[in-house]
Amino acid sequence: MSLKSLVSFGKTLLLIAVLFGLALTPTGAASAQGAAPGPCDVFAPMTPCVAAYSTTRALFRDYTGPLYQVTRKADDTSMNVGLLPDGYADAATQDRFCAASICTISKIYDQSPSHNDLTPAPPGGAARGFGSLGFDFPAVANALPVTVHGHSVYGIAIGPGLGYRDDKAVGTAVNGQPEGVYMVTSAMHVNPRCCFDFGNAEVNNLDNNAGHMDAINISRRCPDQTPCKPMAGLDMENGIYGHLPVPADATFVTVMGANDGQHSYAIYQGNAESGSLTTTGMIPLPNGGYQPMQQEGAIILGIGGDNSNHGRGYFFEGVMTKGMPSASVMNEVQKNVVAAGYSGKLHK
Numbered sequence: 001m002s003l004k005s006l007v008s009f010g011k012t013l014l015l016i017a018v019l020f021g022l023a024l025t026p027t028g029a030a031s032a033q034g035a036a037p038g039p040c041d042v043f044a045p046m047t048p049c050v051a052a053y054s055t056t057r058a059l060f061r062d063y064t065g066p067l068y069q070v071t072r073k074a075d076d077t078s079m080n081v082g083l084l085p086d087g088y089a090d091a092a093t094q095d096r097f098c099a100a101s102i103c104t105i106s107k108i109y110d111q112s113p114s115h116n117d118l119t120p121a122p123p124g125g126a127a128r129g130f131g132s133l134g135f136d137f138p139a140v141a142n143a144l145p146v147t148v149h150g151h152s153v154y155g156i157a158i159g160p161g162l163g164y165r166d167d168k169a170v171g172t173a174v175n176g177q178p179e180g181v182y183m184v185t186s187a188m189h190v191n192p193r194c195c196f197d198f199g200n201a202e203v204n205n206l207d208n209n210a211g212h213m214d215a216i217n218i219s220r221r222c223p224d225q226t227p228c229k230p231m232a233g234l235d236m237e238n239g240i241y242g243h244l245p246v247p248a249d250a251t252f253v254t255v256m257g258a259n260d261g262q263h264s265y266a267i268y269q270g271n272a273e274s275g276s277l278t279t280t281g282m283i284p285l286p287n288g289g290y291q292p293m294q295q296e297g298a299i300i301l302g303i304g305g306d307n308s309n310h311g312r313g314y315f316f317e318g319v320m321t322k323g324m325p326s327a328s329v330m331n332e333v334q335k336n337v338v339a340a341g342y343s344g345k346l347h348k
Helices: 003-023 039-043 091-097 327-340
Strands: 049-054 068-072 077-081 103-108 145-148 151-154 156-158 164-166 179-185 197-201 214-221 229-235 240-245 253-259 264-271 277-279 298-301 313-315 317-322
Touching: 039 049, 039 317, 039 327, 068 091, 077 091, 091 151, 179 197, 179 214, 179 313, 179 327, 197 229, 197 317, 214 240, 214 253, 229 253, 229 264, 240 264, 253 327, 264 327, 277 327
Parallel strands: none
Antiparallel strands: 049 317, 068 077, 068 103, 145 151, 156 313, 164 298, 179 253, 179 317, 197 214, 197 298, 214 229, 229 240, 253 264, 264 277
């Protein structure tokens, strides 16, 4: 082969290597290089995400890591589920890995730079789980199939005894700092029991009294003895406040909270498939220990701050922010969620 041919061949190999390097991360997960901006790109200028979780899609356009980890019951082997080039979950890898065995979601990766990953919650003051050492059980990995932007992916189905936590989270609000929180969930699978929460909680897994939590909640509530209906609110410990009604037939819903940590907060909710948000507007924080707030900064999903693990609900994505997002930013995030294309039928 001539020198000219060798040079040409070398350039071709280099080009292939560069292209391959762009398409795969060091862990083998496809990058989100073709993805649209995510909710955290919307939040970023003023109120950046300090925790971001999803089993369906990348929440940052440039995120290239895994979304979650599944563990196969048959041999206790684990595998990470990553991304397709357009930023949605590569759930087919899970299907192949779990084809002959039950799998559980053993870890939910934080897509933010904080790396606040969630794992099954330890026992708390209200309840022990049924797992080893009293830990809560993880969710079954294929229990919640859903379609997002035409992709077959999986959400997280939480029921009594299941839940996730990180008691050593970094970057989350503490001692009256402002923050925001949202999750894409459903009105189809909630009950009146405590607590299907996502957000800020105590670091010692105990009820440390009013103001020590700031987590978005969706549950069935029964005001004034009327029929129970789904409502969104903020669990601030020893009380869920806001009580914004959510349409009972809403398959996919966005529920949001914004809290300045000192005097005021707001609740938002909307159909995650279409339309805009409704809101309480900014309203005063409750009296009796909530002004200012006393958040501790742990992160919970599907449980209360003291591991009250009797609630149930569906989780598809959610974030926590540094600082309190404005109403206009929350509405832009809602547009981003709608554009993600959640669809399908869910069971109650």
